Amino acid sequence: MNNHLRVTVWNENRHEQTNPKAKEIYPDGIHKAIARFLTEAGMDAGTATLDEPEHGLTDEKLASTDVLIWWGHLAHDEVQDEIVSKVQQRVLDGMGLIVLHSGHYSKIFKALMGTSCSLKWREADEKERLWVVAPSHPIAEGIGEYIELPEEEMYGEHFDIPAPDELIFTSWFEGGEIFRSGCAYTRGSGKVFYFRPGHETYPTYHNPAIQRVIVNAAKWAQPVKRELPIRGNVQPLEQIGAAIR
Amino acid sequence: MNNHLRVTVWNENRHEQTNPKAKEIYPDGIHKAIARFLTEAGMDAGTATLDEPEHGLTDEKLASTDVLIWWGHLAHDEVQDEIVSKVQQRVLDGMGLIVLHSGHYSKIFKALMGTSCSLKWREADEKERLWVVAPSHPIAEGIGEYIELPEEEMYGEHFDIPAPDELIFTSWFEGGEIFRSGCAYTRGSGKVFYFRPGHETYPTYHNPAIQRVIVNAAKWAQPVKRELPIRGNVQPLEQIGAAIR
Amino acid sequence: MNNHLRVTVWNENRHEQTNPKAKEIYPDGIHKAIARFLTEAGMDAGTATLDEPEHGLTDEKLASTDVLIWWGHLAHDEVQDEIVSKVQQRVLDGMGLIVLHSGHYSKIFKALMGTSCSLKWREADEKERLWVVAPSHPIAEGIGEYIELPEEEMYGEHFDIPAPDELIFTSWFEGGEIFRSGCAYTRGSGKVFYFRPGHETYPTYHNPAIQRVIVNAAKWAQPVKRELPIRGNVQPLEQIGAAIR
Amino acid sequence: MNNHLRVTVWNENRHEQTNPKAKEIYPDGIHKAIARFLTEAGMDAGTATLDEPEHGLTDEKLASTDVLIWWGHLAHDEVQDEIVSKVQQRVLDGMGLIVLHSGHYSKIFKALMGTSCSLKWREADEKERLWVVAPSHPIAEGIGEYIELPEEEMYGEHFDIPAPDELIFTSWFEGGEIFRSGCAYTRGSGKVFYFRPGHETYPTYHNPAIQRVIVNAAKWAQPVKRELPIRGNVQPLEQIGAAIR
Numbered sequence: 004m005n006n007h008l009r010v011t012v013w014n015e016n017r018h019e020q021t022n023p024k025a026k027e028i029y030p031d032g033i034h035k036a037i038a039r040f041l042t043e044a045g046m047d048a049g050t051a052t053l054d055e056p057e058h059g060l061t062d063e064k065l066a067s068t069d070v071l072i073w074w075g076h077l078a079h080d081e082v083q084d085e086i087v088s089k090v091q092q093r094v095l096d097g098m099g100l101i102v103l104h105s106g107h108y109s110k111i112f113k114a115l116m117g118t119s120c121s122l123k124w125r126e127a128d129e130k131e132r133l134w135v136v137a138p139s140h141p142i143a144e145g146i147g148e149y150i151e152l153p154e155e156e157m158y159g160e161h162f163d164i165p166a167p168d169e170l171i172f173t174s175w176f177e178g179g180e181i182f183r184s185g186c187a188y189t190r191g192s193g194k195v196f197y198f199r200p201g202h203e204t205y206p207t208y209h210n211p212a213i214q215r216v217i218v219n220a221a222k223w224a225q226p227v228k229r230e231l232p233i234r235g236n237v238q239p240l241e242q243i244g245a246a247i248r
Numbered sequence: 249m250n251n252h253l254r255v256t257v258w259n260e261n262r263h264e265q266t267n268p269k270a271k272e273i274y275p276d277g278i279h280k281a282i283a284r285f286l287t288e289a290g291m292d293a294g295t296a297t298l299d300e301p302e303h304g305l306t307d308e309k310l311a312s313t314d315v316l317i318w319w320g321h322l323a324h325d326e327v328q329d330e331i332v333s334k335v336q337q338r339v340l341d342g343m344g345l346i347v348l349h350s351g352h353y354s355k356i357f358k359a360l361m362g363t364s365c366s367l368k369w370r371e372a373d374e375k376e377r378l379w380v381v382a383p384s385h386p387i388a389e390g391i392g393e394y395i396e397l398p399e400e401e402m403y404g405e406h407f408d409i410p411a412p413d414e415l416i417f418t419s420w421f422e423g424g425e426i427f428r429s430g431c432a433y434t435r436g437s438g439k440v441f442y443f444r445p446g447h448e449t450y451p452t453y454h455n456p457a458i459q460r461v462i463v464n465a466a467k468w469a470q471p472v473k474r475e476l477p478i479r480g481n482v483q484p485l486e487q488i489g490a491a492i493r
Numbered sequence: 494m495n496n497h498l499r500v501t502v503w504n505e506n507r508h509e510q511t512n513p514k515a516k517e518i519y520p521d522g523i524h525k526a527i528a529r530f531l532t533e534a535g536m537d538a539g540t541a542t543l544d545e546p547e548h549g550l551t552d553e554k555l556a557s558t559d560v561l562i563w564w565g566h567l568a569h570d571e572v573q574d575e576i577v578s579k580v581q582q583r584v585l586d587g588m589g590l591i592v593l594h595s596g597h598y599s600k601i602f603k604a605l606m607g608t609s610c611s612l613k614w615r616e617a618d619e620k621e622r623l624w625v626v627a628p629s630h631p632i633a634e635g636i637g638e639y640i641e642l643p644e645e646e647m648y649g650e651h652f653d654i655p656a657p658d659e660l661i662f663t664s665w666f667e668g669g670e671i672f673r674s675g676c677a678y679t680r681g682s683g684k685v686f687y688f689r690p691g692h693e694t695y696p697t698y699h700n701p702a703i704q705r706v707i708v709n710a711a712k713w714a715q716p717v718k719r720e721l722p723i724r725g726n727v728q729p730l731e732q733i734g735a736a737i738r
Numbered sequence: 739m740n741n742h743l744r745v746t747v748w749n750e751n752r753h754e755q756t757n758p759k760a761k762e763i764y765p766d767g768i769h770k771a772i773a774r775f776l777t778e779a780g781m782d783a784g785t786a787t788l789d790e791p792e793h794g795l796t797d798e799k800l801a802s803t804d805v806l807i808w809w810g811h812l813a814h815d816e817v818q819d820e821i822v823s824k825v826q827q828r829v830l831d832g833m834g835l836i837v838l839h840s841g842h843y844s845k846i847f848k849a850l851m852g853t854s855c856s857l858k859w860r861e862a863d864e865k866e867r868l869w870v871v872a873p874s875h876p877i878a879e880g881i882g883e884y885i886e887l888p889e890e891e892m893y894g895e896h897f898d899i900p901a902p903d904e905l906i907f908t909s910w911f912e913g914g915e916i917f918r919s920g921c922a923y924t925r926g927s928g929k930v931f932y933f934r935p936g937h938e939t940y941p942t943y944h945n946p947a948i949q950r951v952i953v954n955a956a957k958w959a960q961p962v963k964r965e966l967p968i969r970g971n972v973q974p975l976e977q978i979g980a981a982i983r
Binding site for chain 2: 826830849850851852853854856857858859860862863864892894895896898900901903912913914915923924925926967968969970971972973974975976978979
Binding site for chain 3: 114115129189232
């Protein structure tokens with residue numbers, strides 16, 4: 004494992020201030036809980052939150068981030084468009100992006116997908132079972148046949164996303180729905196992974212299997228080391244019109 | 249709609265001879281039931297069965313079939329390898345193939361997929377709900393958000409197939425599993441669609457939504473009219489070594 | 494064939510006003526040239542251009558368009574964001590979109606792809622040969638092994654697009670580059686096809702094979718007839734907590 | 739990097755015995771040349787050849803191989819079907835497989851693809867340029883915009899393979915063809931990568947960029963550590979019929 008992988012966990016960090024249940028489960032915020040297990044996995048994990056200047060995503064911070072993790076819900080609209088554009092450009096330039104749960108509706112995810120990213124939802128303390136449908140994918144390493152979460156928010160199809168390049172998990176919900184809950188994409192020189200679980204009123208990010216998926220995803224999403232593609236006007240590599248035709 | 253589409257429905261036709269429940273639901277065999285609604289949809293639908301000479305799949309029959317539908321279960325091993333090879337070649341040459349239910353374990357499907365095509369299964373009269381996950385796909389035309397079947401056999405993941413080129417349906421099962429139940433592939437110049445439902449002891453092929461999917465799939469799978477690709481040793485299209493380099 | 498398919502050909506229509514060569518090749522504009530062969534193929538083809546009110550894309554026009562074809566180059570920035578948003582929503586709701594040549598840099602294509610859509614380019618009157626790599630795709634119907642264009646602008650990789658759902662053509666260029674020149678996507682309930690050829694100073698849209706691809710693509714991209722997916726808060730389909738567990 | 743990755747390089751090793759040019763370029767055989775640079779990259783690389791007992795692929799050897807590399811051409815038919823079946827099963831159980839050049843026609847590749855794997859070809863000492871079309875893929879790490887090979891055998895489309903899960907390289911050939919030359923697949927719990935270059939009469943496997951691709955591919959193809967999926971008859975995870983409906 005690359006023990007120098009630099010991960011920034013971004014969180015809007017609002018529920019934790021106002022919802023006692025969320026505060027009880029994540030007293031330091033979801034971002035700190037996630038950063039903790041990434042650190043334990045040997046990564047160089049920091050955090051950034053909405054209310055910091057530039058949402059904590061300065062040019063320096065973005066430039067030194069290999070993989071960005073994104074959790075947002077209540078305040079998607081408060082994220083400045085300029086910051087969203089910078090994050091999008093960094094993804095196209097190679098930074099990995101892991102979008103969690105309600106982040107499906109974030110500006111950055113919608114911008115990278117090109118679709119509404121809308122879905123069905125329900126809060127009913129119901130059981131979710133995430134089945135592995137891509138057993139050869141590194142994001143499924145160490146994960147059993149499925150991950151069972153006794154209580155979660157339901158997300159249901161149709162989830163308005165482009166067909167994933169790789170579909171890794173599909174969820175079964177007690178109330179009768181299914182959901183494509185682990186979806187991998189590439190965008191430019193970067194990789195994007197959407198992972199469904201993590202409603203703020205359940206201890207989902209304390210679940211070891213969920214943690215393992217996020218650790219795996221961070222490794223998978225790390226930038227590939229190569230020069231960025233050259234684009235624009237170019238000279239020919241071969242002589243045009245040379246052949247007698 | 250192409251009202252000259254020539255479809256052959258192949259059935260091993262064994263359960264209908266020995267299982268009273270299957271015989272009651274499909275007195276003329278599953279193949280006749282399917283051919284009937286294809287005919288009603290304006291197609292030129294015929295049938296072929298295991299116990300006919302060459303399993304009913306003579307060279308002439310295959311050559312005049314645009315789309316072949318396959319139902320088998322008990323007697324996969326009795327299908328001659330030579331016939332399987334001919335069917336495979338016809339698919340590569342453009343014939344559509346629709347594999348139904350227990351046909352996942354047929355020689356022809358395994359040959360075209362390259363994997364074991366194994367899965368979990370259970371017969372427990374349980375509810376299946378097939379969710380549409382590809383709303384823009386022609387195979388989903390006229391289908392609502394989902395198709396609900398009150399009782400079916402369960403098939404569960406991991407289904408050992410290559411990742412589908414297009415995943416159109418995913419099933420929810422009452423017992424806790426999910427399944428990629430509508431999977432589209434291309435092989436050579438042909439198209440292949442796997443569709444999960446259709447256990448012989450349930451009236452699944454009498455369900456109008458299931459019928460609609462199969463009609464849609466037959467249209468989708470029809471051959472594209474163009475010359476077959478040229479392969480083998482070829483002369484250059486451009487002069488090699490002509491440029492001063 | 495659906496002879497009621499309603500296609501709108503949108504063109505920025507600027508080169509044809511200012512560049513004598515473009516005007517000579519397309520005296521009525523690229524849009525009229527394309528609409529003509531779509532009409533000959535039995536479609537109900539209209540046009541819309543940048544300088545019309547609302548760029549010719551009123552709500553009524555969009556609502557009655559099954560497939561929109563887009564050609565733009567010089568004036569991408571002049572297309573109003575509000576119109577782009579409406580077109581994007583119509584695609585998500587099922588309208589097909591065919592983006593031609595320099596339309597790769599249009600606001601609508603970039604919005605639907607989520608990437609920069611940048612590429613290499615060169616104007617050197619060089620030969621392009623578009624090879625069919627998906628022989629079973631309906632967009633390749635009636636097309637030979639390749640389409641050869643004696644002179645075209647070069648577009649080269651890396652083309653910054655999401656990996657196509659289906660890659661149908663790949664171009665060879667005399668100057669040494671290759672390009673993914675026929676790329677199919679789905680977005681929401683709609684389909685998108687990008688097709689590379691068509692620089693304004695070459696008679697590319699008078700080429701019968703190029704015309705055939707565009708006709709095929711319009712048929713392929715037509716909306717699938719079904720209700721739009723339901724999204725938002727929903728009630729459970731099964732009783733939650735009913736089982737003794 | 740995993741310096742315990744166990745790679746077996748399989749070679750039919752016939753050209754090197756009979757063709758002076760092949761022998762001059764690869765005096766110890768292509769397998770030894772490849773194993774050498776894998777060893778230099780820190781891998782535990784061994785070899786196996788056609789004329790060894792069981793073609794060098796005993797059960798023990800296969801069980802202790804993480805990634806198998808395959809080069810064959812003249813003697814595909816001499817490879818025993820039983821060994822092919824064992825290799826296929828090992829891939830489905832997680833072993834990576836890298837198929838090189840004329841291995842496109844090997845029994846193992848055809849069995850895993852389900853297609854003819856046929857193509858166009860020409861031996862004319864012509865230039866090949868492999869363009870990277872997937873800049874975010876780990877197999878492209880450290881590779882520039884393209885790899886240029888001054889002389890190679892030509893392979894041309896249509897290459898009869900399933901659409902790759904990930905297309906990483908596409909080749910330009912001097913004689914006018916293109917080719918999907920770096921194709922990634924998953925099969926069962928295993929990964930498969932096809933890489934085009936490497937005709938026996940050119941020093942292709944001495945090219946550092948080609949070596950880098952093969953090293954990258956071996957890392958990418960390594961097995962994911964998790965239990966194999968359970969299949970067959972299973973008990974329900976939820977009580978069936980429990981809900982009042």
